[in-house]
Amino acid sequence: MAVYRQNRDREGAADAPQQADLDRCVHCGLCLNACPTYRELHLEMDSPRGRIYQMVQVANGAPIADSYVEHIELCLACRGCETACPSGVKYGRLVEAARAEIEQRIERPLGTRLLRKLVFEHFLPSRGNLRLAGTTLLLYQASGLQKLVRVSGVLRLMGRLREIEALSPRVETPFFFRQMGRVFPAQGERKYRVAFLGGCIANFCFARLNEATVRVLQANGCEVTVPEGQTCCGALHVHAGLRDAARRLARRNIDAMIDQSFDAIITNAAGCGSTLKEYDELLEHDPRYADRAGRFVALMKDVTEFLASIELNPAMGEVRATVTYQDSCHLAHGQRIRSAPRELLNRVPGLKFKEMALSDLCCGSAGIYNVAHTDMAMALLEKKMESVNATAAGRIVTANPGCILQLRAGVERHGRSQRVSHVVEILDEAYRAVG
Numbered sequence: 001m002a003v004y005r006q007n008r009d010r011e012g013a014a015d016a017p018q019q020a021d022l023d024r025c026v027h028c029g030l031c032l033n034a035c036p037t038y039r040e041l042h043l044e045m046d047s048p049r050g051r052i053y054q055m056v057q058v059a060n061g062a063p064i065a066d067s068y069v070e071h072i073e074l075c076l077a078c079r080g081c082e083t084a085c086p087s088g089v090k091y092g093r094l095v096e097a098a099r100a101e102i103e104q105r106i107e108r109p110l111g112t113r114l115l116r117k118l119v120f121e122h123f124l125p126s127r128g129n130l131r132l133a134g135t136t137l138l139l140y141q142a143s144g145l146q147k148l149v150r151v152s153g154v155l156r157l158m159g160r161l162r163e164i165e166a167l168s169p170r171v172e173t174p175f176f177f178r179q180m181g182r183v184f185p186a187q188g189e190r191k192y193r194v195a196f197l198g199g200c201i202a203n204f205c206f207a208r209l210n211e212a213t214v215r216v217l218q219a220n221g222c223e224v225t226v227p228e229g230q231t232c233c234g235a236l237h238v239h240a241g242l243r244d245a246a247r248r249l250a251r252r253n254i255d256a257m258i259d260q261s262f263d264a265i266i267t268n269a270a271g272c273g274s275t276l277k278e279y280d281e282l283l284e285h286d287p288r289y290a291d292r293a294g295r296f297v298a299l300m301k302d303v304t305e306f307l308a309s310i311e312l313n314p315a316m317g318e319v320r321a322t323v324t325y326q327d328s329c330h331l332a333h334g335q336r337i338r339s340a341p342r343e344l345l346n347r348v349p350g351l352k353f354k355e356m357a358l359s360d361l362c363c364g365s366a367g368i369y370n371v372a373h374t375d376m377a378m379a380l381l382e383k384k385m386e387s388v389n390a391t392a393a394g395r396i397v398t399a400n401p402g403c404i405l406q407l408r409a410g411v412e413r414h415g416r417s418q419r420v421s422h423v424v425e426i427l428d429e430a431y432r433a434v435g
Protein backbone atom coordinates (compact mmCIF):
# COMPACT_ATOMS: atom_id res chain seq x y z
CA MET A 1 0.00 0.00 0.00
CA ALA A 2 1.36 3.41 -0.95
CA VAL A 3 2.11 5.87 1.84
CA TYR A 4 1.75 9.53 0.88
CA ARG A 5 3.19 12.54 2.71
CA GLN A 6 1.00 15.59 3.19
CA ASN A 7 2.58 18.45 1.30
CA ARG A 8 2.19 21.22 3.85
CA ASP A 9 3.76 23.88 1.63
CA ARG A 10 1.02 23.75 -0.95
CA GLU A 11 -2.20 23.70 1.03
CA GLY A 12 -4.98 25.92 -0.16
CA ALA A 13 -4.93 24.41 -3.59
CA ALA A 14 -6.58 26.36 -6.40
CA ASP A 15 -7.99 23.21 -8.01
CA ALA A 16 -10.32 21.39 -5.63
CA PRO A 17 -13.94 20.15 -5.75
CA GLN A 18 -16.22 23.18 -5.59
CA GLN A 19 -18.80 23.34 -2.81
CA ALA A 20 -21.61 24.11 -5.25
CA ASP A 21 -20.78 20.94 -7.23
CA LEU A 22 -20.60 18.82 -4.06
CA ASP A 23 -23.91 20.23 -2.81
CA ARG A 24 -25.78 18.95 -5.85
CA CYS A 25 -25.50 15.35 -4.62
CA VAL A 26 -28.57 14.35 -2.61
CA HIS A 27 -27.13 10.92 -1.75
CA CYS A 28 -30.00 9.08 -3.46
CA GLY A 29 -27.77 6.26 -4.72
CA LEU A 30 -29.37 6.09 -8.16
CA CYS A 31 -25.88 6.18 -9.68
CA LEU A 32 -24.58 3.12 -7.87
CA ASN A 33 -25.60 0.51 -10.40
CA ALA A 34 -24.04 2.54 -13.22
CA CYS A 35 -20.65 2.51 -11.51
CA PRO A 36 -18.28 -0.23 -12.67
CA THR A 37 -16.14 -0.20 -9.51
CA TYR A 38 -19.21 -0.43 -7.25
CA ARG A 39 -20.68 -3.25 -9.35
CA GLU A 40 -17.38 -5.09 -8.97
CA LEU A 41 -16.58 -4.44 -5.29
CA HIS A 42 -19.96 -3.57 -3.69
CA LEU A 43 -18.18 -1.07 -1.46
CA GLU A 44 -19.85 2.28 -0.75
CA MET A 45 -16.48 4.04 -0.69
CA ASP A 46 -15.85 2.85 -4.25
CA SER A 47 -19.19 4.17 -5.48
CA PRO A 48 -19.87 7.68 -6.85
CA ARG A 49 -21.91 8.58 -3.77
CA GLY A 50 -19.20 7.27 -1.45
CA ARG A 51 -16.49 9.14 -3.30
CA ILE A 52 -18.47 12.36 -3.15
CA TYR A 53 -18.99 11.80 0.59
CA GLN A 54 -15.22 11.50 1.01
CA MET A 55 -14.67 14.67 -1.06
CA VAL A 56 -17.06 16.51 1.27
CA GLN A 57 -15.06 15.31 4.29
CA VAL A 58 -11.85 16.67 2.75
CA ALA A 59 -13.58 19.94 1.82
CA ASN A 60 -14.59 20.21 5.49
CA GLY A 61 -11.00 19.92 6.64
CA ALA A 62 -10.31 16.19 6.90
CA PRO A 63 -6.73 15.28 5.94
CA ILE A 64 -6.08 13.60 2.63
CA ALA A 65 -5.67 10.03 3.89
CA ASP A 66 -4.03 7.27 1.87
CA SER A 67 -7.42 5.52 1.68
CA TYR A 68 -8.96 8.66 0.13
CA VAL A 69 -6.27 8.73 -2.54
CA GLU A 70 -6.86 5.06 -3.29
CA HIS A 71 -10.66 5.33 -3.61
CA ILE A 72 -10.35 8.38 -5.85
CA GLU A 73 -7.69 6.74 -7.98
CA LEU A 74 -9.68 3.52 -8.37
CA CYS A 75 -12.42 5.55 -10.05
CA LEU A 76 -12.24 5.11 -13.83
CA ALA A 77 -13.48 8.67 -14.43
CA CYS A 78 -15.83 6.97 -16.90
CA ARG A 79 -18.69 9.32 -15.90
CA GLY A 80 -21.31 6.59 -16.10
CA CYS A 81 -22.60 8.00 -12.83
CA GLU A 82 -23.03 11.41 -14.42
CA THR A 83 -25.44 9.97 -16.98
CA ALA A 84 -27.36 8.10 -14.28
CA CYS A 85 -27.62 11.01 -11.84
CA PRO A 86 -31.03 12.74 -11.83
CA SER A 87 -29.64 15.70 -9.87
CA GLY A 88 -27.13 16.75 -12.51
CA VAL A 89 -24.02 16.10 -10.44
CA LYS A 90 -21.00 16.91 -12.58
CA TYR A 91 -19.03 13.99 -11.29
CA GLY A 92 -16.31 14.17 -13.97
CA ARG A 93 -15.48 17.71 -12.88
CA LEU A 94 -15.50 16.66 -9.23
CA VAL A 95 -13.15 13.71 -9.61
CA GLU A 96 -10.75 15.67 -11.81
CA ALA A 97 -10.68 18.47 -9.23
CA ALA A 98 -10.23 15.95 -6.39
CA ARG A 99 -7.25 14.47 -8.19
CA ALA A 100 -5.78 17.91 -8.81
CA GLU A 101 -6.13 18.72 -5.12
CA ILE A 102 -4.49 15.43 -4.16
CA GLU A 103 -1.65 16.23 -6.54
CA GLN A 104 -1.15 19.63 -4.96
CA ARG A 105 -1.45 18.57 -1.33
CA ILE A 106 0.39 15.27 -1.06
CA GLU A 107 3.89 14.25 -1.96
CA ARG A 108 4.15 10.94 -3.76
CA PRO A 109 7.13 8.60 -3.26
CA LEU A 110 10.23 9.68 -5.20
CA GLY A 111 10.06 6.87 -7.78
CA THR A 112 6.42 7.67 -8.60
CA ARG A 113 7.20 11.37 -8.89
CA LEU A 114 10.05 10.72 -11.29
CA LEU A 115 7.98 8.34 -13.40
CA ARG A 116 5.09 10.78 -13.59
CA LYS A 117 7.44 13.62 -14.52
CA LEU A 118 8.98 11.52 -17.26
CA VAL A 119 5.63 10.41 -18.74
CA PHE A 120 3.59 13.60 -18.36
CA GLU A 121 6.22 16.31 -18.87
CA HIS A 122 8.86 14.76 -21.11
CA PHE A 123 7.11 12.03 -23.07
CA LEU A 124 3.52 12.91 -23.98
CA PRO A 125 4.09 16.61 -24.91
CA SER A 126 7.27 15.99 -26.94
CA ARG A 127 7.01 14.87 -30.55
CA GLY A 128 10.73 13.96 -30.54
CA ASN A 129 10.41 11.74 -27.46
CA LEU A 130 7.19 10.14 -28.74
CA ARG A 131 8.96 9.33 -32.00
CA LEU A 132 11.89 7.85 -30.05
CA ALA A 133 9.54 5.76 -27.89
CA GLY A 134 7.66 4.55 -30.97
CA THR A 135 10.92 3.56 -32.67
CA THR A 136 12.16 1.74 -29.56
CA LEU A 137 8.87 -0.15 -29.22
CA LEU A 138 9.00 -0.98 -32.93
CA LEU A 139 12.51 -2.45 -32.56
CA TYR A 140 11.33 -4.48 -29.55
CA GLN A 141 8.38 -5.85 -31.51
CA ALA A 142 9.94 -6.28 -34.96
CA SER A 143 13.29 -7.72 -33.88
CA GLY A 144 11.67 -10.77 -32.35
CA LEU A 145 12.72 -9.67 -28.85
CA GLN A 146 9.08 -9.33 -27.79
CA LYS A 147 8.33 -12.93 -28.84
CA LEU A 148 11.45 -14.15 -27.07
CA VAL A 149 10.58 -12.27 -23.87
CA ARG A 150 7.02 -13.60 -23.96
CA VAL A 151 7.97 -17.28 -24.43
CA SER A 152 10.96 -17.15 -22.08
CA GLY A 153 8.73 -16.73 -19.04
CA VAL A 154 10.91 -13.88 -17.77
CA LEU A 155 7.85 -11.63 -17.51
CA ARG A 156 6.26 -14.06 -15.05
CA LEU A 157 9.02 -13.12 -12.64
CA MET A 158 8.20 -9.44 -12.98
CA GLY A 159 4.69 -9.44 -11.52
CA ARG A 160 2.42 -6.77 -12.98
CA LEU A 161 4.88 -5.99 -15.75
CA ARG A 162 3.62 -9.09 -17.55
CA GLU A 163 0.09 -7.75 -17.69
CA ILE A 164 1.32 -4.32 -18.71
CA GLU A 165 3.52 -5.74 -21.47
CA ALA A 166 0.54 -7.71 -22.81
CA LEU A 167 -1.36 -4.42 -23.17
CA SER A 168 1.41 -2.64 -25.08
CA PRO A 169 0.09 -1.43 -28.43
CA ARG A 170 1.39 -2.63 -31.80
CA VAL A 171 3.49 0.01 -33.49
CA GLU A 172 2.36 0.97 -37.00
CA THR A 173 4.83 2.33 -39.54
CA PRO A 174 5.12 4.79 -41.15
CA PHE A 175 4.20 7.00 -38.20
CA PHE A 176 1.50 9.64 -38.63
CA PHE A 177 3.96 12.33 -37.49
CA ARG A 178 5.04 12.67 -41.14
CA GLN A 179 1.63 14.14 -41.97
CA MET A 180 2.03 17.10 -39.57
CA GLY A 181 1.68 20.38 -41.40
CA ARG A 182 0.08 18.82 -44.48
CA VAL A 183 -3.19 19.85 -46.11
CA PHE A 184 -5.28 17.10 -47.76
CA PRO A 185 -7.68 18.31 -50.47
CA ALA A 186 -11.37 17.53 -50.43
CA GLN A 187 -12.60 14.89 -52.84
CA GLY A 188 -14.78 16.75 -55.31
CA GLU A 189 -16.19 20.09 -54.29
CA ARG A 190 -14.74 21.54 -51.06
CA LYS A 191 -17.56 22.00 -48.58
CA TYR A 192 -15.64 22.31 -45.30
CA ARG A 193 -12.20 23.22 -44.03
CA VAL A 194 -11.37 21.15 -40.98
CA ALA A 195 -8.35 20.64 -38.72
CA PHE A 196 -7.46 17.14 -37.59
CA LEU A 197 -5.78 16.34 -34.29
CA GLY A 198 -3.63 13.23 -34.58
CA GLY A 199 -3.16 12.66 -30.83
CA CYS A 200 0.13 11.78 -29.15
CA ILE A 201 0.71 8.01 -28.85
CA ALA A 202 -1.80 7.48 -31.68
CA ASN A 203 0.80 8.88 -34.09
CA PHE A 204 2.71 5.63 -33.85
CA CYS A 205 0.08 3.17 -32.59
CA PHE A 206 -2.92 4.26 -34.64
CA ALA A 207 -1.25 5.76 -37.70
CA ARG A 208 -3.55 3.78 -40.05
CA LEU A 209 -6.67 4.86 -38.13
CA ASN A 210 -5.57 8.49 -38.42
CA GLU A 211 -5.03 8.08 -42.17
CA ALA A 212 -8.44 6.42 -42.53
CA THR A 213 -10.00 9.35 -40.68
CA VAL A 214 -8.41 11.84 -43.07
CA ARG A 215 -9.61 9.80 -46.09
CA VAL A 216 -13.20 9.58 -44.80
CA LEU A 217 -13.26 13.33 -44.18
CA GLN A 218 -11.88 13.98 -47.67
CA ALA A 219 -14.53 11.69 -49.14
CA ASN A 220 -17.10 13.91 -47.45
CA GLY A 221 -15.98 17.17 -48.99
CA CYS A 222 -13.51 18.23 -46.32
CA GLU A 223 -10.17 19.86 -46.92
CA VAL A 224 -8.23 18.42 -43.98
CA THR A 225 -5.35 20.31 -42.38
CA VAL A 226 -3.13 18.52 -39.88
CA PRO A 227 -1.78 21.58 -38.03
CA GLU A 228 1.96 21.47 -37.44
CA GLY A 229 1.78 23.15 -34.03
CA GLN A 230 -0.60 20.64 -32.42
CA THR A 231 0.39 18.60 -29.38
CA CYS A 232 -1.04 16.06 -26.90
CA CYS A 233 -4.51 17.19 -25.77
CA GLY A 234 -3.73 16.86 -22.06
CA ALA A 235 -6.54 14.39 -21.25
CA LEU A 236 -4.20 12.01 -19.45
CA HIS A 237 -2.81 14.95 -17.49
CA VAL A 238 -6.30 16.07 -16.45
CA HIS A 239 -7.20 12.53 -15.36
CA ALA A 240 -3.99 12.38 -13.31
CA GLY A 241 -4.74 15.70 -11.60
CA LEU A 242 -2.01 17.61 -13.47
CA ARG A 243 -4.17 20.52 -14.54
CA ASP A 244 -1.39 23.10 -14.93
CA ALA A 245 0.47 20.80 -17.32
CA ALA A 246 -2.82 20.24 -19.19
CA ARG A 247 -3.34 24.01 -19.39
CA ARG A 248 0.06 24.46 -21.05
CA LEU A 249 -0.90 21.87 -23.70
CA ALA A 250 -4.34 23.42 -24.18
CA ARG A 251 -2.78 26.81 -24.93
CA ARG A 252 -0.45 25.24 -27.51
CA ASN A 253 -3.35 23.51 -29.27
CA ILE A 254 -5.48 26.63 -29.24
CA ASP A 255 -2.62 28.69 -30.71
CA ALA A 256 -2.08 26.06 -33.40
CA MET A 257 -5.68 26.14 -34.60
CA ILE A 258 -7.92 28.94 -33.50
CA ASP A 259 -6.88 31.70 -35.93
CA GLN A 260 -7.17 29.65 -39.11
CA SER A 261 -10.94 29.90 -39.75
CA PHE A 262 -11.65 26.18 -39.69
CA ASP A 263 -15.25 25.01 -39.84
CA ALA A 264 -14.46 22.31 -37.27
CA ILE A 265 -11.61 20.80 -35.32
CA ILE A 266 -11.84 17.01 -35.42
CA THR A 267 -10.60 14.18 -33.23
CA ASN A 268 -11.15 10.45 -33.62
CA ALA A 269 -10.37 9.80 -29.94
CA ALA A 270 -13.35 10.13 -27.61
CA GLY A 271 -11.10 10.38 -24.55
CA CYS A 272 -9.21 13.31 -26.07
CA GLY A 273 -12.41 14.93 -27.36
CA SER A 274 -13.96 15.01 -23.94
CA THR A 275 -11.03 17.03 -22.55
CA LEU A 276 -10.67 19.16 -25.70
CA LYS A 277 -14.31 20.17 -25.31
CA GLU A 278 -13.57 21.26 -21.75
CA TYR A 279 -10.65 23.58 -22.54
CA ASP A 280 -12.96 26.46 -21.63
CA GLU A 281 -13.30 25.11 -18.06
CA LEU A 282 -9.60 24.40 -17.87
CA LEU A 283 -8.71 27.96 -18.88
CA GLU A 284 -11.66 29.84 -17.39
CA HIS A 285 -9.40 31.85 -15.07
CA ASP A 286 -6.84 32.67 -17.75
CA PRO A 287 -7.74 36.16 -19.03
CA ARG A 288 -5.61 35.76 -22.17
CA TYR A 289 -7.08 32.40 -23.16
CA ALA A 290 -10.61 32.16 -21.74
CA ASP A 291 -12.23 33.61 -24.85
CA ARG A 292 -9.98 31.73 -27.29
CA ALA A 293 -10.70 28.50 -25.38
CA GLY A 294 -14.45 29.14 -25.73
CA ARG A 295 -14.10 29.56 -29.49
CA PHE A 296 -11.94 26.43 -29.71
CA VAL A 297 -14.55 24.38 -27.82
CA ALA A 298 -17.32 25.63 -30.11
CA LEU A 299 -15.43 24.16 -33.09
CA MET A 300 -14.40 20.91 -31.45
CA LYS A 301 -16.15 17.81 -32.82
CA ASP A 302 -15.77 14.09 -32.48
CA VAL A 303 -15.40 12.65 -35.98
CA THR A 304 -18.64 10.62 -35.64
CA GLU A 305 -20.50 13.69 -34.40
CA PHE A 306 -19.24 15.74 -37.35
CA LEU A 307 -20.00 13.11 -40.00
CA ALA A 308 -23.49 12.47 -38.63
CA SER A 309 -24.18 16.22 -38.74
CA ILE A 310 -23.43 16.66 -42.45
CA GLU A 311 -24.92 15.15 -45.56
CA LEU A 312 -22.97 11.90 -45.65
CA ASN A 313 -21.50 10.86 -48.99
CA PRO A 314 -23.59 7.77 -49.81
CA ALA A 315 -21.13 6.30 -52.36
CA MET A 316 -20.21 3.30 -50.23
CA GLY A 317 -19.58 -0.30 -51.17
CA GLU A 318 -20.64 -3.25 -49.04
CA VAL A 319 -18.96 -4.25 -45.80
CA ARG A 320 -20.26 -7.75 -45.13
CA ALA A 321 -20.02 -8.14 -41.37
CA THR A 322 -22.06 -8.35 -38.21
CA VAL A 323 -20.88 -5.72 -35.78
CA THR A 324 -21.60 -4.73 -32.22
CA TYR A 325 -20.82 -1.31 -30.79
CA GLN A 326 -19.07 -0.50 -27.51
CA ASP A 327 -19.89 3.03 -26.35
CA SER A 328 -16.66 4.76 -25.38
CA CYS A 329 -17.36 6.30 -21.97
CA HIS A 330 -15.98 9.68 -22.93
CA LEU A 331 -18.21 9.77 -25.97
CA ALA A 332 -21.43 8.44 -24.39
CA HIS A 333 -21.11 9.93 -20.91
CA GLY A 334 -18.49 12.68 -21.39
CA GLN A 335 -19.89 14.12 -24.65
CA ARG A 336 -23.41 12.61 -24.63
CA ILE A 337 -22.92 11.19 -28.13
CA ARG A 338 -24.61 7.83 -28.57
CA SER A 339 -26.68 7.91 -31.74
CA ALA A 340 -24.09 9.37 -34.17
CA PRO A 341 -21.82 6.29 -34.33
CA ARG A 342 -24.82 3.96 -34.59
CA GLU A 343 -26.41 6.09 -37.34
CA LEU A 344 -23.17 6.01 -39.32
CA LEU A 345 -22.83 2.24 -38.98
CA ASN A 346 -26.43 1.77 -40.08
CA ARG A 347 -25.66 3.71 -43.28
CA VAL A 348 -23.02 1.17 -44.38
CA PRO A 349 -24.40 -1.27 -46.98
CA GLY A 350 -24.12 -4.95 -46.04
CA LEU A 351 -23.45 -4.26 -42.36
CA LYS A 352 -25.61 -5.95 -39.71
CA PHE A 353 -25.75 -4.26 -36.33
CA LYS A 354 -26.31 -6.11 -33.04
CA GLU A 355 -26.61 -4.12 -29.85
CA MET A 356 -24.77 -5.62 -26.88
CA ALA A 357 -26.04 -5.55 -23.31
CA LEU A 358 -24.57 -2.77 -21.12
CA SER A 359 -22.76 -1.24 -24.10
CA ASP A 360 -22.11 1.96 -22.14
CA LEU A 361 -20.50 0.27 -19.15
CA CYS A 362 -16.75 0.90 -19.12
CA CYS A 363 -14.51 -1.78 -20.68
CA GLY A 364 -11.74 -0.93 -18.21
CA SER A 365 -9.51 1.01 -20.58
CA ALA A 366 -9.92 4.55 -19.19
CA GLY A 367 -6.71 6.17 -20.43
CA ILE A 368 -3.84 4.50 -18.58
CA TYR A 369 -6.16 2.99 -15.94
CA ASN A 370 -5.64 -0.52 -17.34
CA VAL A 371 -1.92 -0.11 -16.66
CA ALA A 372 -2.30 1.50 -13.22
CA HIS A 373 -5.16 -0.73 -11.98
CA THR A 374 -4.76 -3.83 -14.06
CA ASP A 375 -6.78 -6.19 -11.83
CA MET A 376 -9.92 -4.04 -11.87
CA ALA A 377 -9.47 -3.28 -15.58
CA MET A 378 -9.23 -6.97 -16.43
CA ALA A 379 -12.24 -7.90 -14.29
CA LEU A 380 -14.31 -5.29 -16.17
CA LEU A 381 -12.95 -6.47 -19.49
CA GLU A 382 -13.97 -10.06 -18.80
CA LYS A 383 -17.56 -8.95 -18.16
CA LYS A 384 -17.48 -6.76 -21.28
CA MET A 385 -16.39 -9.71 -23.39
CA GLU A 386 -19.32 -11.77 -22.06
CA SER A 387 -21.66 -9.10 -23.47
CA VAL A 388 -19.72 -9.02 -26.75
CA ASN A 389 -19.69 -12.80 -27.16
CA ALA A 390 -23.43 -13.02 -26.49
CA THR A 391 -24.08 -10.97 -29.65
CA ALA A 392 -22.13 -13.44 -31.83
CA ALA A 393 -20.90 -10.42 -33.84
CA GLY A 394 -17.68 -10.95 -35.73
CA ARG A 395 -16.52 -7.37 -35.28
CA ILE A 396 -16.49 -4.98 -32.34
CA VAL A 397 -16.69 -1.31 -33.23
CA THR A 398 -15.91 1.58 -30.92
CA ALA A 399 -14.85 5.24 -31.09
CA ASN A 400 -11.70 5.56 -29.04
CA PRO A 401 -8.19 4.18 -29.60
CA GLY A 402 -7.79 3.30 -25.90
CA CYS A 403 -10.96 1.19 -26.01
CA ILE A 404 -9.69 -0.51 -29.18
CA LEU A 405 -6.51 -1.62 -27.38
CA GLN A 406 -8.44 -2.84 -24.36
CA LEU A 407 -10.98 -4.73 -26.47
CA ARG A 408 -8.20 -6.34 -28.51
CA ALA A 409 -6.73 -7.61 -25.24
CA GLY A 410 -10.25 -8.82 -24.36
CA VAL A 411 -10.51 -10.75 -27.62
CA GLU A 412 -7.13 -12.41 -26.92
CA ARG A 413 -8.21 -13.47 -23.42
CA HIS A 414 -11.90 -14.19 -23.68
CA GLY A 415 -13.01 -13.56 -27.25
CA ARG A 416 -13.86 -15.48 -30.36
CA SER A 417 -11.34 -13.94 -32.77
CA GLN A 418 -13.47 -10.82 -33.25
CA ARG A 419 -11.89 -7.93 -35.15
CA VAL A 420 -11.86 -4.61 -33.31
CA SER A 421 -12.23 -1.41 -35.35
CA HIS A 422 -13.06 2.26 -35.06
CA VAL A 423 -16.29 3.54 -36.66
CA VAL A 424 -14.31 5.54 -39.25
CA GLU A 425 -12.34 2.45 -40.25
CA ILE A 426 -15.64 0.77 -41.18
CA LEU A 427 -16.66 3.84 -43.20
CA ASP A 428 -13.24 3.90 -44.85
CA GLU A 429 -13.67 0.25 -45.88
CA ALA A 430 -17.07 1.10 -47.33
CA TYR A 431 -15.71 4.03 -49.37
CA ARG A 432 -12.78 1.96 -50.59
CA ALA A 433 -15.12 -0.87 -51.59
CA VAL A 434 -16.66 1.28 -54.33
CA GLY A 435 -15.43 -0.15 -57.62
Ligand code: SF4
Residues within 6 Å of the ligand: 024, 025, 026, 027, 028, 029, 030, 031, 032, 048, 049, 052, 081, 084, 085, 086, 087, 088, 089
Ligand atom coordinates in the same frame (compact mmCIF):
# COMPACT_ATOMS: atom_id res chain seq x y z
S1 SF4 B 1 -24.30 11.48 -7.60
FE1 SF4 B 1 -26.42 11.82 -8.22
S2 SF4 B 1 -27.32 9.76 -8.36
FE2 SF4 B 1 -25.41 9.57 -7.19
S3 SF4 B 1 -26.04 9.74 -5.05
FE3 SF4 B 1 -25.50 11.81 -5.72
S4 SF4 B 1 -27.41 12.73 -6.45
FE4 SF4 B 1 -27.77 10.53 -6.31
Ligand code: SF4
Residues within 6 Å of the ligand: 034, 035, 036, 037, 038, 046, 047, 048, 051, 074, 075, 076, 077, 078, 079, 080, 081, 082, 091
Ligand atom coordinates in the same frame (compact mmCIF):
# COMPACT_ATOMS: atom_id res chain seq x y z
S1 SF4 C 1 -16.72 7.90 -12.92
FE1 SF4 C 1 -17.20 5.74 -13.33
S2 SF4 C 1 -15.94 4.57 -11.85
FE2 SF4 C 1 -15.95 6.72 -11.17
S3 SF4 C 1 -17.59 6.85 -9.67
FE3 SF4 C 1 -18.50 7.43 -11.66
S4 SF4 C 1 -19.30 5.52 -12.55
FE4 SF4 C 1 -17.92 4.96 -10.85
